[in-house]
Amino acid sequence: MSHYFVLAGILIVVIGFALRLNPMLVVTVAALATGLISGKGPVEVISLFGKAFNDNRIIAIVWIVLPVIGLLERYGLQQRAAAVIRAMKAATVGRLLIVYLLARQGTAALGLISIAGHPQTVRPLVAPMALAAAEKEHGPLDPETEDKVKSYAAATDNVGVFFGEDIFIAIGSIILIQQTLATYGYTLAPFELAIWAIPTAIAAFLIHSARLLLLDRRLSTGKPFGLSLSKPPSSSATARGKESPSTGSGRTEGEP
Amino acid sequence: MITMQWAYSLAGLMFAAFAILSALDGANARRFGNAAFWGLMALSLIAGSRLSDFANGLLVLGLAGLGGFNLLGRSAPPSTTEAERTAWSERLGNRLFLPALIIPATALIGTLVYNYTPLGQQGLIEAKRETYIFLCLGALIAVGVLYAWLRSPAAAPLQEGRRLIDAIGWAAVLPQLLAALGAVFAAAGVGTVIGEGARAVIPEGSVFLTVLVFGLGMAAFTMIMGNAFAAFPVMATAIGVPILIQAYHGDPAVVGAIGMLAGFCGTLMTPMAANFNLVPAALLELKDQNGVIKAQVGTAIPLLAVNILLIYFLAFR
Numbered sequence: 001m002s003h004y005f006v007l008a009g010i011l012i013v014v015i016g017f018a019l020r021l022n023p024m025l026v027v028t029v030a031a032l033a034t035g036l037i038s039g040k041g042p043v044e045v046i047s048l049f050g051k052a053f054n055d056n057r058i059i060a061i062v063w064i065v066l067p068v069i070g071l072l073e074r075y076g077l078q079q080r081a082a083a084v085i086r087a088m089k090a091a092t093v094g095r096l097l098i099v100y101l102l103a104r105q106g107t108a109a110l111g112l113i114s115i116a117g118h119p120q121t122v123r124p125l126v127a128p129m130a131l132a133a134a135e136k137e138h139g140p141l142d143p144e145t146e147d148k149v150k151s152y153a154a155a156t157d158n159v160g161v162f163f164g165e166d167i168f169i170a171i172g173s174i175i176l177i178q179q180t181l182a183t184y185g186y187t188l189a190p191f192e193l194a195i196w197a198i199p200t201a202i203a204a205f206l207i208h209s210a211r212l213l214l215l216d217r218r219l220s221t222g223k224p225f226g227l228s229l230s231k232p233p234s235s236s237a238t239a240r241g242k243e244s245p246s247t248g249s250g251r252t253e254g255e256p
Numbered sequence: 257m258i259t260m261q262w263a264y265s266l267a268g269l270m271f272a273a274f275a276i277l278s279a280l281d282g283a284n285a286r287r288f289g290n291a292a293f294w295g296l297m298a299l300s301l302i303a304g305s306r307l308s309d310f311a312n313g314l315l316v317l318g319l320a321g322l323g324g325f326n327l328l329g330r331s332a333p334p335s336t337t338e339a340e341r342t343a344w345s346e347r348l349g350n351r352l353f354l355p356a357l358i359i360p361a362t363a364l365i366g367t368l369v370y371n372y373t374p375l376g377q378q379g380l381i382e383a384k385r386e387t388y389i390f391l392c393l394g395a396l397i398a399v400g401v402l403y404a405w406l407r408s409p410a411a412a413p414l415q416e417g418r419r420l421i422d423a424i425g426w427a428a429v430l431p432q433l434l435a436a437l438g439a440v441f442a443a444a445g446v447g448t449v450i451g452e453g454a455r456a457v458i459p460e461g462s463v464f465l466t467v468l469v470f471g472l473g474m475a476a477f478t479m480i481m482g483n484a485f486a487a488f489p490v491m492a493t494a495i496g497v498p499i500l501i502q503a504y505h506g507d508p509a510v511v512g513a514i515g516m517l518a519g520f521c522g523t524l525m526t527p528m529a530a531n532f533n534l535v536p537a538a539l540l541e542l543k544d545q546n547g548v549i550k551a552q553v554g555t556a557i558p559l560l561a562v563n564i565l566l567i568y569f570l571a572f573r
Contacts, residue, residue, distance in 0.1 A: 006444045009437075010480055017527050023534070024426050025324035027433050028317065031440040038444035043310060045440070050313025052439030054304040057264055059432045059531060060297070061388050063421065064267050065359055068398040070416025072356055074336050075406060076345030080352045083345060112367065114387050115360040118536040119420075124356060127540055147542045151551035154536035155524075158548070159555055162520045166513065173485065177512040180489050184497045186508040196513035196570070203562040208555045 009034030062119055069124050081125050082132035093133045093149055094216035097156045098209045100126055104160025105201060109167035117161075118154060127153040138219045145219070152215060156208065163204035166197035259382045261305065263392045268301030273414045274421055278331065286329030290422065293322045297429065316436065323426025331422040333415040355398050355405070362394030363387055420539075427538040431531035434482045441481065450477055451494030458495065463504050464568055470495045471564035474515055475522035482528030484519030491515065506571035514567045521560035524552040 009030040016026030028049075035045030069077075085091045104116055114120075130153045134141055141149070165171045169190035177193055275295035281287045296319050304312055322328065336344065345352065370376045370386045381389050399413050421428060441447070454473040458466050470491060477487035496515055500506040523529045527546060537545045544550070 003445065003449060006441075006446050007449060009441060009444070009446065013437075013480070013528065022324045022326070023430055023527070023530070024320045024433065027430070027437050028320040028324065031437045034437075034444045034446065035440050040443075046313030046317065047309035048313070048440055048443055049436050050307075050311065050316050051309040052436035053316045053432055054300065054307075054309075054312045055439075056432045056435040057301060057304060058260065058388065059435065060301060060429075061260075061263050061267055061391070063428060064263070064270065064392050064395045066420045067270065067413035067417035068355070068359060068395050068402070070335075070418075070420045071399065071402050071408060071413050072352065074341070074344075074408070074412065074416050075348060075352060075402075076336075076341035076343070077352055077356060079342050079345035080348070080350065084350065107364075112364055112387075114391055115363045118532075118539050120359060122536060123539050143543070147544065147547055148551070150540040150542060151537075151547040154540060154548045155551040155555070157536075158524060158532050158552065162523065163517065163559075166517060166520075173488075173516050174513075176485055176488060177516055180492050181497070181508050181512050184501075186497075186501070188509050188512070192509045193513045196510050197517060199566055199570070200514060200517045200559070200563055203566075204555070204559055207558050207562070211554055 005037050006034055008037055062114070062117060065119050069119060072124060077124050078128040081128040085129045085132040086136060091129075091133045092137055092216045093130050093152070093219060094209075094212040094214075096129055096133050097126075097152060097212045100153075101156050101160045101205060101208060101212075104157060105164035105205060108161045108164030109201070111165075111168040111171060113161060113165055113171075116157065118157060122154055122157050126157065134219055137216065148215075149219075152212065156212070159204055159208045163197075163201045167194050167201060169194045257379060257382060258389055260385050260388065263385075263388050264301045264304070266392050266396075268298045268303075270414070270417065271295075271301060272298035274298075274418045277333070277411070277414060277418050278422075281331055281333070284329045284331045286327060287331075289322055289327030290329060290331065293319060293328055293426070293429075294421070296322075316433065319426075319429055320433065323429065328422070328425050330425070331418060333419045333422075335416060335419060355401050358398040358401060359391065359394035362397060363390045366390030366393065423541060424535065424538045427530065427535050430534060434528055434530055438481050438483070438486045442486065447486070447490035450480075451490045454491065455494050455499075458499065463500075463572060466495065466499055466504070467568045467571075468564055470500060470511075470515060471518040471560065471567060474519040475525075475560050478519040478522030479526035479528065482523075482526060482530065484516055484523055487519050487522070488516055491519075500567075500571065504572065506567075507573070510567060510571035514563050514570070518560055518563040518567070521556045521563065524556035525549055 012030040012033055013026060016030070017023065031049050032045055035048060036042065040048070085096065107115060127150045130149050131141065131146060134145065134149045138145065166173055174190050174193050178188055178190060181188060271294045275291045275298055278284065278287050278294060279291035284290060296315055300312070300315055307315070367387045367390055370381065402408060454469060458469050473495065474484065474487055474491050477491060478484045481487055492512070492515065496511050500511050501508050523532060527534055527549065533548045534545055537548050542548070
């Protein structure tokens, strides 16, 4: 029975996240508690934690793009991305994000995971483009709608990469499946596994695209996502849109 | 040979610059908190493999303490105003997209050329890591091009980078901390206990209910661990291999491949997958840190149902 006590760490994580305590503290306390409960000494637990952190430094590499993204923002990249979308008559949030979803799934299926992502493409390009498209459909956005559109931009990147990458044979998760099954005597070629990722990839595209089109419909009916917006008359909406062409796209980095 | 350490050192030097610029930033009341935090990241990236495991552990506790007790402040390094940006955007036009494409283009072309020409057989780059190396190379080229084209102030790339990293704050380090938590969970045997628990709830003789528990178990355990990689070996050992494949003769390729994808549906729904869910919320400056998760749940749940049905119909043809 006592071996169930190692689950205390999970309990700490669940409670900590539910109470919105600082995740850095929650995760650290959960790790130390789990290690100590499993019978390891404090030095051993801290060493284990430190070694695992060091082994996962590859996660930090993506931040190398920040100086470039910041520099491009300095010269108006987000404003430019928004201007391009405003010039496209057919562009809507849903259609734009469906195209991005397809591109992300397609490139991920070729193993090209790191060419796009939240710092690389979503913040500088996809989110400002989606906001500009939303303003065309909806008029000026209230903060809740703006956050909703940005959330969908990030979500679309995740869905695209998750349900594209397993079609590529040399991706980590395919290798992990292969190795796990091999220990039980089932030897499978990566190709045999990757092919079974295709039905789910298609389903992911259809389900998420349908939701993106629903988002379009909700934006075009002008229903606010928050409670605060009273919809301005359409004439004043266009006028305001012209006066401040960068509303929304520029607001993302407004320093308070 | 170009190893990942080259990339770590480059990123480490960038974080070291963030730390120094933070320390000199008189406008930020918590500047030494920021300097210490990014300084520890720099130390980890540059010298982590030369430190003992225990020293790395103390380094992590330092990061957790600084981030956890809110000792970091949001900085406002010198940048352009909204109006200046609009003016630049109009002046430079769509040419502004070209430097933005340098990073993905370098990563893409570099990876393809390295893998499909004899160049890759020279062993110039650490195996399987070439995309990361080309990503770093692309970032360096892009900074060089922007300097040459727009004659940016010398410190601009680092100041602009610091503006973004401070907007993200400690969330930039959380994914790595969660990966370390996963390793401690694994060493403590959490997976074995969860696997036993999942097996205990399976009713005998029903293939469909077993598939259902397997799929839901993959998603739920992925939500707890923050990634499907930690969940897959546990659920495969507990249910996938002994019951679905051995007892009910399911196709191992389908059970493995789609089982993993059922786990990915869990990744869409958990704050534990910080790099996919919490980091973008910080990066896009959303008011709700769970905003991205909320936008994903509506895709994740139906897709999880589809995955469970796919395993049931395709593995037991």
